[in-house]
Amino acid sequence: MLENLIIRAETPADYKNVELMAMRSFWNKYWPGCTEHFLIRIIRESEDYIPEISRIAEVDGKIVGAVYYTKAWIVDGDARHEIATFGPLAVEPTMEGNDIGGALMRETIKLAKEEGIKAIALMGEPNYYPRFGFKRGAECGITDAQGNTFDALMCLPLIEDFSQIKGKLIESADFEKLEDEKRLEEINKEFPVYRKVKVQEGFMQIFEQHLGVVEAIDGDKYMVRYWELLIPATLSDELTEAPSVGSDVKFIWNHKGESRITQVFKNLLED
Numbered sequence: 126m127l128e129n130l131i132i133r134a135e136t137p138a139d140y141k142n143v144e145l146m147a148m149r150s151f152w153n154k155y156w157p158g159c160t161e162h163f164l165i166r167i168i169r170e171s172e173d174y175i176p177e178i179s180r181i182a183e184v185d186g187k188i189v190g191a192v193y194y195t196k197a198w199i200v201d202g203d204a205r206h207e208i209a210t211f212g213p214l215a216v217e218p219t220m221e222g223n224d225i226g227g228a229l230m231r232e233t234i235k236l237a238k239e240e241g242i243k244a245i246a247l248m249g250e251p252n253y254y255p256r257f258g259f260k261r262g263a264e265c266g267i268t269d270a271q272g273n274t275f276d277a278l279m280c281l282p283l284i285e286d287f288s289q290i291k292g293k294l295i296e297s298a299d300f301e302k303l304e305d306e307k308r309l310e311e312i313n314k315e316f317p318v319y320r321k322v323k324v325q326e327g328f329m330q331i332f333e334q335h336l337g338v339v340e341a342i343d344g345d346k347y348m349v350r351y352w353e354l355l356i357p358a359t360l361s362d363e364l365t366e367a368p369s370v371g372s373d374v375k376f377i378w379n380h381k382g383e384s385r386i387t388q389v390f391k392n393l394l395e396d
Contacts, residue, residue: 127184127223127224127225129184129185130182130183130184130189130223130225130228131182131183131184132180132181132182132183132228132229132232133180133181133183134176134179134180134181135176135179135180135181135191139181139188140169141315142187142188143165143181143188143191144162144165144166144316145162145316145317146188146189146190146191146215146217147161147162147165147191147213147215148161148162148316148319149217149218149319149352150213150215150216150217150218151213151215152218152319153321153322153329153331153336154329154330154331154332155328155329155330155331156323156328156329157321157322157323157394158313158319158321160303160309161213161215162312162316163303163308163309163312164193164212164213164300164303165191165193165213166312167299167300167302167303168193168195168299170299171195171297171299172299173195173196173297173299174193174194174195175194175195175196175209175240177236177240178194178209178233178236178237178240178242179191179192179193179194179211179233180192180229180232180233180236182216182225182228182229184220187217188217189216189217189220189223189225190214190215190216190217190220190225190226190228190229191213191214191215191229192211192212192213192214192215192226192229192230192233193211193212193213194209194210194211194233194237194245195209195210195211195296195297195299196208196209196210196297197209197210197246197294197295197296197297198294198295199244199246199267199290199291199292199293199294199295200292200293200295201291201292201293202292204292206243206290206292207243208242208243208244208245208246209237209242209244209245209246210245210246210247210294210296211233211245211247212247212248212249214226214229214230214249218351218352219351219352219353219354221378221380222378222380222381227256227257230254230257231257234257234258234281234283237283238283242283243282243283243284243287243290244265244280244281244282244283244284244287244290245259245280245281245283246262246267246278246279246280246281246294247259247278247279247280248269248277248278248279249277249279250277250332251276251277251279252333254279254281255279257281258281259279259280259281260279260280260281260282261274261276261278261279261280262274262275262278262279262280262294263278264280265280265282265287265291266288266290266291266292267280267291267292267293267294268292268293268294269293269294270293270294270295270296271293272293278294321394322336322373322392322394323392323393323394324336324375324390324392324393325393326393331375333377334375334376334377334378334387335351335375335376335377335378336351336373336374336375336376337349337350337351337356337373337374337375337376338350338371338372338373338374339368339369339370339371339372339374339386340355340370341355341370342368342369342370345359345360346358346359347359347360347368347374347386349374349376349384349386351376351378356376356378356384357384358376358383358384358385358386359383359384359385359386360385360386361377361385361386361387363387364386364387364388364389366389367389368386368389372389373389373390373391373392374386374387374388374389374390375387375388375390
C-alpha cells in the first residue's frame with residue numbers, strides 16, 4: 126500500500142473531483158460510458174446515505190479512490206433488519222495495483238463495526254470481495270429482491286448472531302433515479318468528453334482486463350495507451366490477430382510484470 130495514502134471523510138470541496146475520478150474508474154466497464162458519477166450524486170442527496178462510514182482516498186492532494194455506503198434491509202415477511210450496502214467502490218484507473226480499494230474496504234468495514242451495523246451486503250465482483258470476509262449470499266440465507274441468489278450477491282455479517290437474519294436484500298429506492306437519462310446527460314456536460322467504446326452487444330463487465338489502444342510497436346513490444354499511461358505489453362499466446370497501431374485491444378495489466386494483449390476488437394460505435 127502507498128505510504129502517503131490518506132483515507133478520510135469527504136467534504137463538499139471534494140465532490141466534483143471524486144465524481145470525475147469515479148467516472149474514469151468505471152468508464153466503458155459495463156457498457157459504453159458509465160453512470161457511477163451520477164450514482165454518487167444521487168447517494169449524497171439520499172436520506173439513506175451513510176456518510177459516517179463512507180470514505181475517500183487521497184494521495185498528495187489528489188483524490189484516488191472512494192466508497193459510498195447506503196442503508197439496505199433484509200426483509201422476510203414482517204421482519205425487517207437494517208444493514209448497509211455500498212457502491213460504487215472506485216479507484217483512479219492510473220493508480221490501480223496500489224491496494225487503494227483494499228485500504229478503503231478495510232477502513233470502512235472497521236467503521237461499520239464501530240457503528241453497530243449488523244452486516245454489509247452487495248452485488249459485486251465475487252472474485253474480489255471474499256478477501257475481506259464476504260460470503261456468498263446463499264451461505265447467509267440472503268437473496269435479491271426477487272428471491273434469486275447468485276455469486277455476485279455477497280454478505281459480510283458484522284454481529285455474532287446474524288445467522289438468525291435471513292430474507293431478501295432490499296436496497297434504497299433512490300437507486301431507481303439512475304434511470305433518469307436526461308439528468309445523466311446534463312451531468313455529463315460538467316465533465317471532460319471521453320471516448321465511448323463498445324466491445325460487444327449487451328453487458329460487458331470488463332474488470333479483470335482493460336481496454337486500450339495500441340500507440341506504437343517495437344518488435345514484439347506493443348505500447349498500449351490506457352488513460353494517460355503507456356503500458357508495454359506482449360501478445361497472448363491465444364491471440365489469433367496481431368494488432369496494428371491504432372487498434373483497439375483488450376489487455377491484462379500486470380502491475381509487477383509483463384502485461385499481455387488478449388484481444389483485438391472493433392469498437393462497435395465506430396465505422
